[in-house]
Amino acid sequence: MNLPKPDLTIKPVDPLADTDLCVLCGMCLPYCPTYRVYQNEAESPRGRIVLMQALSKTGFQADQRLFSHLDHCVGCRACETMCPSRVPFSRLINSARQLSRQQHPLPAQINQLLKTVLKPDGLNRYQGWLGNKVIQSISGAGLKLLGQDSTQRLLAQASPQRLHTLYPAGTAPRGSVALFTGCMGKLFDINSLLNSIRLLNHYGFNVHVPVKQYCCGALHENNGYPTEAETLIHNNQQVFGDIDIDYILFSANGCGAQLAEHAFSVPVMDIASFLLQQTDISPDDFQALDSTVVIHQSCSSTNKLKITGISQQLAQKIPGIQLLTLHHADVCCGAGGSHLLSQGETADKIINLKIEELKQLKPDYILSDNTGCSMHFRGSLERAGLDIAVVHPVELLARQLK
Ligand code: SF4
Ligand code: SF4
Structure with missing residues (x-):
């Protein structure tokens, strides 16, 4: 009997294969912020999954309209939380963005921002921040390109400040923690960082703030640059692994959530949960x-x-x-x-x-x-x-x- 020869060629794994998990039930739609605003199927998680399936087909020529529907996704993951079929939406949309980068590059200013925050301490290295070329290009040419007054409103909130590397608690500390500042934290969220330090010292914890910490990598991952995102996490694992601490804490939950998805030498936790669980706050x-x-x-x-x-x-x-x-x-x-x-x-x-x-x-x-x-x-x-x-x-x- 002549049996057909098995096909032993290794086929490339389709990063969008899990779009097939979607059963098109639509339960995610009311939770999607872009669907709520646009009331358009292509602006819903289900619609985006269908667009991603089209994108993964060999030879399919996507146009800018398709990309704009994918670009509008905020990455909030509400659809993932609601989905009964457990469609890994955020992984899929990140892969779709990675696949589409050559046909659909990011605006130059966002690319510049991503490059800048690859360096240790990211944007915070620039104390004359608003005079910096990178930021000028985002706030000047970027404004024209993006056509948004929201960019200006955001940049006006910058207040750069240097932090010490150690804030000791006093004579009998209960423990030591390190604070993850996030690449934008010292520019846009200095009050949260200083007040976190104040509370932690008050409840008896020494607070380390490593100068050479890196961006969390969320911006890179969400924009289709997973290798850069992994490198940043690896660099942070080394920086925080070198300090004698009990916890890594964060006040910026967007950045912290990215960190918390990876293994570090000590637990990674948000400041609010830490205060409630590890102190006698009253x-x-x-x-x-x-x-x-x-x-x-x-x-x-x-x-x-x-x-x-x-x-x-x-x-x-x-x-x-x-x-x-x-x-x-x-x-x-x-x-x-x-x-x-x-x-x-x-x-x-x-x-x-x-x-x-x-x-x-x-x-x-x-x-x-x-x-x-x-x-x-x-x-x-x-x-x-x-x-x-x-x-x-x-x-x-x-x-x-x-
Ligand atoms: S992650 Fe994107 S598609 Fe899902 S609910 Fe949020 S905006 Fe909608
Ligand atoms: S809830 Fe899940 S399975 Fe249902 S349409 Fe949304 S992504 Fe697809």
């Missing part, structure tokens, strides 16, 4: 504050770190504050890493749903644990003429510390 430690507060639930906390309600628990340590709730508080604000720079129009449309509600609620504070979300809220509130302070939960706690 309402007795804080002066009362007669204010109303809205908690922004960042996608990085809800869908990546899988921590919900932590900011609420922390805020409730301050006596007197009243928590208000936004409808659909768990839906993305539209910031999404470099999405804010490259897709400003979509980002603005998404946050406007929340801004309209905030006009009615008029809270005194919005608490946000994600640097990108905080910047997006500040810029959008200013544009809407709303005087609402956007701060990290640790900032409010540190202000009220007795």
Whole structure:
């Protein structure tokens, strides 16, 4: 009998093969921020999966319209959280972006930003930051190219500051931790970092802030550059592995979520969970504050770190504050890493749903644990003429510390 010869050739693995896991049920659609805004199937997770399937077919000539639907995805992972078929959407869209980079390059300014933050301490090395060529190109030519006033509103929030490498707790420390600042942290989120240090010292922890730490790599991974993302994580593993610490902590949950997906020499944890779990923090430690507060639930906390309600628990340590709730508080604000720079129009449309509600609620504070979300809220509130302070939960706690 002549049996057919088996085909032993090794076929390349299709990085988009898992799009076949999608059963097209549509359960993810109401949770997708771009679908909520555009009400268009191509702007939904299900629609994007079909577009990715087309992209993976040999010889298919994608056009700019297809790419724009993929570009609009904020990377919030709400679809992944909701999906009964466990479609690994974020891995798929990152692969699709990687596959499409030659046909559809990133704007030059975003590429420059990605290159700059490959260096240790990223943008923070430039103390004359706003005079730096890279940033000038993002804020000048970048503005023209991207056509967004949101870029200007973001850059206006920069306040560079040098941090010490060690903040000792005092005579009898309970332990030592290291703080991950994120490549943008010292420029755009210095208050969160300084207030994290203040609280950690207060509760007895020495705080190391390694100067040569690297970007977390999320920007690279989400823009289709996985090799660079892995290199950055590897470099950070070495930098933090060289210090004698018990934990690596972060206040910027977008960056921290990327770090927390990898193995480090010690546990990696968000500052809010650490304060609640590892210290004896109590309402007795804080002066009362007669204010109303809205908690922004960042996608990085809800869908990546899988921590919900932590900011609420922390805020409730301050006596007197009243928590208000936004409808659909768990839906993305539209910031999404470099999405804010490259897709400003979509980002603005998404946050406007929340801004309209905030006009009615008029809270005194919005608490946000994600640097990108905080910047997006500040810029959008200013544009809407709303005087609402956007701060990290640790900032409010540190202000009220007795
Ligand atoms: S990651 Fe977010 S924006 Fe992208 S398709 Fe999923 S739900 Fe929509
Ligand atoms: S919920 Fe999952 S299976 Fe259903 S359409 Fe969305 S991605 Fe596909």
